[in-house]
Amino acid sequence: MDNKSLSENFRGVAAVPKIVDHDERRLELVDATWRIIARQGLESATMREIATEAGFANGALKPYFPTKDTLLEFAFSHVFNRTNLRIAEVTAGRTGLDALRAFCLEVLPLDEERVNEARIVVPFWQKAINDRQKAAIHQESMAQRLVAIRRFLAEARDRGNVRAAVDDSILAGQLLNMLLGAQIEAALAPEGQTDFGHAAQLEGYLALLERA
Secondary structure (H helix, E strand, C coil): CCHHHHHHHHHHHHCCCCCCCHHHHHHHHHHHHHHHHHHHCHHHCCHHHHHHHHCCCCCCCCCCCCCHHHHHHHHHHHHHHHHHHHHHHHHCCCCHHHHHHHHHHHHCCCCHHHHHHHHHHHHHHHHHCCCHHHHHHHHHHHHHHHHHHHHHHHHHHHCCCCCCCCCHHHHHHHHHHHHHHHHHHHHHCCCCCCCCCHHHHHHHHHHHHHCC
């Protein structure tokens, strides 16, 4: 093959457009956002800092997230969905209190990963106080959690494993508030702390449900 043919071939290769996985890029940005918030807090997670952390050029975030608020909303939704995937895995084939325990252990901030998740959702809640769209996202997420908790409680009560003389809807609300409070405690704790006694508190709560 002569030089002219080689040159034409290389021009053809260079002309092939690079395929960009936009979903993967968004997740890279979310991961970068988590790391910054975990280290320095929400206010330090500027668009410039996020771009630098993710290895993007300044201004390259705009096609993916026009504003910091849209990035925060996506980050919260991703945390919620990722937790749901873990919940689906650990509760598969389980029912009643066994499933409820597994569900709660995936939400509780029992390790560094889940503490970092708490550091994402707590600033999101702060923003949601004065933002109806974010508040609606939170409310829908919590409604889904309540549905799952009530289902597990109903299964346990049908088997006689829950004897508490309190309506399941009230029990579900109590348990959800306990999970949310645990996330707040973890988000406000000193860096590196992951043991708050939450697992033992959960066992104590479930033991109360089993008593007549």
